Amino acid sequence: MKVPYYPGCTLHERALDFDVSARESARALGIELEELPIWTCCGAVFPLTTDTVMDILAPVRNLAYASRIGDKVVTLCAFCYNVLKRANKVMRDDPEKREKANLFLRADTEAREAIESYTLEDYDGQVEVLHYIEMLRDLVGFDAIARKVTTKLGGLSVAAYYGCTLLRPKKEMEFDDPEQPTIFEDFLEALGCDVVDFPMKTECCGGFQIVNEPDIAVACSQNVVVSALKRGADIIVTTCPLCRYNLDKQQEEMEKRVQGFQKVPIVYFTQLLGLALGIDEEHLDFSDNYVDPRPVLTEKSLL
């Protein structure tokens, strides 16, 4: 089965480990992630001001590209997922903005036709935006994954960190219960992990404030990491490269702030999936982390 795939900028650059582990795992589950032939940045953050359509043109353009090759598009990055899904909803529900955005798309097409005979049809939100985890649940099934697991991750205590953008705004994302989500726990159980629930799994890591107010982001991330650690997590999984960066890299800073701070590795959920499916370690690439996950994985005889 081929499924259109939108990687987004970060997975194309800094988060290659996320991208590769996801593609390889999908392949092992019989899904070919088909990267959109043309795609651009989604804009990273969804605009909250209401008076312009300019800010949603980037995601709309990508959705229109996706509509040329399929009826759905899968993405991994929590920011991309948020922006694409919300822009899609605008195109479905807001006729005025849809009309305006399509005017831009048509202008795009005219400009492009001259060089690459690439046309875009008007877009009205027909593509379904899926997160990779939803693809696993709905197109593969967690039961089926459990049956394909070759390396049971039993004995490894894993906490799933959801962050903000998958869940909120809840009425637009409709991803899971915004306060007590369970999709990642259900997934981790399928892999045989010892699942660690922790109350900060839906709290913010500080997000982009790492650029502007790094202290705030460190405090937020610390709150998340410490909470998971306290409940016995050996490792934390995430689906957002920015969350990964904040939770992982900022442990350097946390060590300075918290006495007796114990580090915990942060990996992408697809890396654990790959591990469970027996995918070669080189595709999973555990080398790119600040807190190296290999010692704990080795200790649990998973590497």
Next chain:
Amino acid sequence: MFEPRIVCFFCKWCTYAGADLAGTSRKQYPPNGVVVRVNCSGRIDPQHVIWAFREGADGVLIGGCHPGDCHYQDGNYKTMRRVKLLRRVLGDMGIEPDRLRLEWISAAEGEKLVKVMGDFVDTVRDLGPLELEEPRVVSKRA
């Protein structure tokens, strides 16, 4: 001076009782209107209003209970929707929509009734006598 003829359809629970209160309080208002008492403003059919104009009324005033206070739950909402539409139809018929007014007047609002009566008579007086294009039908219905 032109003295308009007004037909008033008042619901018996609120506006009719409000008009009685205006009387017991000896408030004064112009005698242009005569009241037809109905159980509920929701009883008023657009035909009644149009009939009144055909029979020589220069204005029609409908009085009902305030929203939420209808004795019959929601008759006044039905009236509200009907009057909205009817005002447009009247416009199409060449009758100024302002000749039809709907007011919520409770049994305690004698003062409001007086004010509305005065206002409405002034409004209709300013509009002048209703001139219907067709000759007015004088004969009674069947």
Next chain:
Amino acid sequence: MEQRIGVFVCHCGSNIAGTVDVKRVAEALAKYPGVAYSTDYTYMCSDPGQNLVKDAIQEHDLTGVIVAACSPTLHEATFRRAGTAAGLNQYRVEIANIREQCSWVHQGEKEEATRKAIRVIKSMVEKVKLDESLDPISVPMTHRALVVGGGVAGIQAALDIANAGHEVILVERSPSVGGHMAQLSETFPTLDCSQCILTPKMVEVSQHPRIKLMTYCEIDDVSGYVGNFKVKVRKKTAYVDRDVCTGCGLCTEKCPARTDSEFEEGLAKRKAIYTPFPQAVPNKPVLDAEHCIYFEKGKCGVCQKICPVDAVDYEMKDEFVEEEVGAIVVATGYELYPVEKLGEFGAGKYPDVVTSLQFERLLSASGPTGGEVRRPSDGEIPKEVVFLTCVGSRDPENHLPYCSKICCMYLTKHAMLYKHKVHDGQAYYFYMDVRTGGKGYEEFYQRAAEEDDVLYVRGRISKIYEEDGKLICWGVDTLTGSKVEIAADMVVLGLATVPNPAAAELANKLKIHTDEWGFLTEAHPKLRPVESLAPGFYLAGAAQGPKDIPEAVSQASGAASKVAALFAEEEYHREPVIAWINEDTCAGCRVCVSVCPYDAAEFDEEKKVARIQEAICEGCGACIAACPSGSAQQRNLTDEQIFRMVTATLED
């Protein structure tokens, strides 16, 4: 029929005659078509005045009467009686209001007032010409009431109706009467012990000679209409013949199966064969098959073996009983909003985040801790307790938009009682507004703050989670504009009150209206607050909206007095000026059915026409205005009458 109408113009002393030229009016009307007699008199409502009317009816063989006088709200009944006495059908006597709506409001305008009076009377003459002779609708009536729900409201309604001399059937779903009030510790603002004041009423209701108490029963079906309901009651399978059972309690004592006690809100266990609480009425057990070892595994049977009177019967099945009643009081009560819906407060997974009813049990001397406030998780006495209002209430975005009304007060009571029991404890009370509308309520709240040192914090709590055995509460104090964090030992959630979920199903069966949240809708929010729009149904207690005990009891007594008033007559009488449908012209479009607020308009599937149920129609006229073919009409206020009245008001 040739019309011979009499017109009687009243002077009302100078009240009318001072402004209206009554002589001229009477003379003008004498010439009006259909008028056979016209006169004026000083005080028409006086005895000589009424005799004048009576005599004229007989002397002139009048077919209708108009009394031009004060508002019909004052003397319509008087003159209708006079008409009846003279042999004229009372519905052919009408009032023309020339006082409140003419002479009194046009003082000093004699000419105009006189002309207006003439028009007013002419219009009424036109009405009476087409008035039919009608009789009040009489419906035979069963003088027995059904009360659904055995909480305090149902108990009160049953007692009041029975004490007024009528038979009552009180149906309660659970094994005992008492409702939520039986679970409460003490009651605000007087701190009476709830059971102490309730138990005598529970006993009274079970022993009253005119009350048939049916516990562990449900309403299966209701048909008929006011005065004539047929009710099918399902007696749920108790597996205990409760007529034979002596309530000795041996079965419960010996039963080996345990499950969560509903009465203790899950804070204690009960047996599979059980009475819900020691003071239960009737004090006889039922067997809960779902948790019974015999029903699960086919063996055990201890209760049957030990029962000295052979009351336990595992083969028992549901039974149905038919009852006839004339009126129905619905008192199905409330439940708490499910804690599982509060994800930010742990969705019920933290044992020490308790519901308000659980906290009542913890405060109750008969509760699982004997009245000591102890944490469900470890039995420790909590030293920092957070009380949280508006949990699910006043939250249109995520939960319920309405105010649950009782939480402000019961949480204040909770905090106060907690402080009475744990002197060195700290009580935090989070609120948006402390609503203390009620006698003695504000004083009670002030006492909690001043004397018991309950700390009132203005703001909501956003998140609660467990950390190192504490419940961390993220709250806000909006008065200082700061986020506040409390490491609490226990949190009490003032969960919203919602109608009993089974009540919606019942309302459906009864065909009475509920609002979108499932609360029963009253006939009029101010003037008919204890009746349903559907005749014969009365509302009591929290089923109609959140209520505290005094309010529930007042409404129950109100409903009971309405029932007693209904039963005061041998038959049920109604005004006959209601809608009817001309079956010959009805096209069967059912618009009338859809607009009728009382479900009085129904569709006759055989004849394919609509029909008005005379016992139910209130005469609002909504169906008539909506009927596209003019087939729906109102008796004595037909469209034809309105047309003619309008014309008459416009003629000079």
Next chain:
Amino acid sequence: MRLKLSGEAIRDDLVERVEELSGQNLSACYQCGKCSAGCPVVEEMDVVPSEVIRLLQLGQVESALETKTIWICASCLQCASRCPKGVEFSSICDALRAILLRRRLSSPRVDADELAPVMVSDAPQMGVVGALKKLNG
């Protein structure tokens, strides 16, 4: 502290601009404070979210624009998710920042040239792009 209130000031053009840009009805907020109670970055704020909304309800847009709060918000939307009245404080922050940035009343918050090299070489692109879009307009 003293505020002079008048009908004109309470509903001035700027207040309406905030409502329009944010798509939020400021009057819907009944000041329960749940946004402030659950905000993960509230400790760094000089004025808590519900108070910023209160300032706007009182027509004090200038005071709201001066708060540090609007630059601290990380757009995590926890406030909006739990708000009983469906008010999105993050959108209000975006609107207030937009007003400042579009009028050049505030210089760009993040100086791209001065970004720490580690940030440029190390941080995920989405973080940098997100910050620039949110804070520089």
